[in-house]
Amino acid sequence: MKQKLSIVKIGGNLIEDPKELYYLLHLFSKIRGNKILVHGGGKKATEIGEALGIKSKMVDGRRITDAQSLDVAIMVYGGLVNKKIVAQLQALGVNSVGLSGADANIIKAYKRLVNEVDFGFVGDVEKVNTYSIFKILQAGLTPVFCALTHDGKGQLLNTNADTIASEIAIGMSNQFDTTLYYCFEKKGVLKDISNENSVIPFINSKKYERLLALKVINEGMLPKMHNCFNALRNQVSKVCIGDSSMFEEGYTNFTTITL
Numbered sequence: 001m002k003q004k005l006s007i008v009k010i011g012g013n014l015i016e017d018p019k020e021l022y023y024l025l026h027l028f029s030k031i032r033g034n035k036i037l038v039h040g041g042g043k044k045a046t047e048i049g050e051a052l053g054i055k056s057k058m059v060d061g062r063r064i065t066d067a068q069s070l071d072v073a074i075m076v077y078g079g080l081v082n083k084k085i086v087a088q089l090q091a092l093g094v095n096s097v098g099l100s101g102a103d104a105n106i107i108k109a110y111k112r113l114v115n116e117v118d119f120g121f122v123g124d125v126e127k128v129n130t131y132s133i134f135k136i137l138q139a140g141l142t143p144v145f146c147a148l149t150h151d152g153k154g155q156l157l158n159t160n161a162d163t164i165a166s167e168i169a170i171g172m173s174n175q176f177d178t179t180l181y182y183c184f185e186k187k188g189v190l191k192d193i194s195n196e197n198s199v200i201p202f203i204n205s206k207k208y209e210r211l212l213a214l215k216v217i218n219e220g221m222l223p224k225m226h227n228c229f230n231a232l233r234n235q236v237s238k239v240c241i242g243d244s245s246m247f248e249e250g251y252t253n254f255t256t257i258t259l
């Protein structure tokens with residue numbers, strides 16, 4: 001029987017709220033067995049960029065990343081956010097190690113070029129070196145990944161954190177019974193975005209099509225849902241979307257995605 005692995009992705013709004021972030025990290029520290037944390041930080045990168053006079057432009061949920069924006073991304077994701085999270089996890093008794101995709105050559109990527117849009121230094125994942133992740137887990141360490149990959153030729157690339165989480169989950173599913181959790185500030189996928197009590201408990205591909213047509217799902221939820229189905233189609237056992245409470249025992253008010 002395969003060992004269990006939990007992969008938790010946390011997003012920008014949650015990271016920005018110190019109380020929420022602490023609550024999540026506290027619950028993460030209680031997850032038993034193998035676990036991996038993946039974080040974004042897009043909101044912070046936009047804020048720091050603006051303070052430096054660098055404007056952000058998003059297309060299809062992804063940041064157009066010129067050389068200056070890439071430097072901001074490296075500083076914010078690989079430095080500020082990653083190291084703060086690792087230090088907090090250490091305080092909670094989780095021996096974690098902060099990583100970008102370049103470290104231990106774990107995530108190789110190529111420059112994204114879709115529909116003629118030049119995203120600049122944005123990477124799409126080519127290969128996840130699961131052996132290195134396995135070795136880190138085996139050493140009793142908890143990897144904390146930021147939203148950076150590399151092209152193997154010395155170039156770091158900015159990569160959507162939801163995609164990093166799903167690609168790691170897909171890669172690790174050869175060896176592990178993997179659950180992927182997308183954890184953000186809302187209780188789950190909502191029927192009515194303005195009503196926190198409208199969580200849709202289960203979404204399968206058919207229901208997803210309907211929700212898309214009704215425009216219930218939009219903005220940042222679009223790439224998230226795409227990554228959920230991609231993970232499930234590629235041997236990831238389970239995918240859930242919700243807020244930090246989904247890691248509380250007995251809590252059920254979140255969204256589970258099925259094929």
Ligand SMILES: Nc1ncnc2c1ncn2[C@@H]1O[C@H](COP(=O)(O)OP(=O)(O)O)[C@@H](O)[C@H]1O
Nearest residue numbers: 011012184186188189190216217218219220221
């Ligand atoms: N039906 C929906 N239910 C919940 N959130 C939704 C929905 N449709 C769009 N969203 C938006 O998606 C956002 C989450 O995506 P994103 O901003 O990329 O978050 P994160 O940084 O946590 O990955 C929410 O903050 C919300 O504004």
Ligand SMILES: CC(=O)N[C@@H](CCC(=O)OP(=O)(O)O)C(=O)O
Nearest residue numbers: 012040041042062063147160161
């Ligand atoms: C290419 C691309 O768009 N990268 C993202 C990486 C950070 C991220 O994904 O952050 P959240 O999870 O907080 O949204 C960005 O720069 O915004």
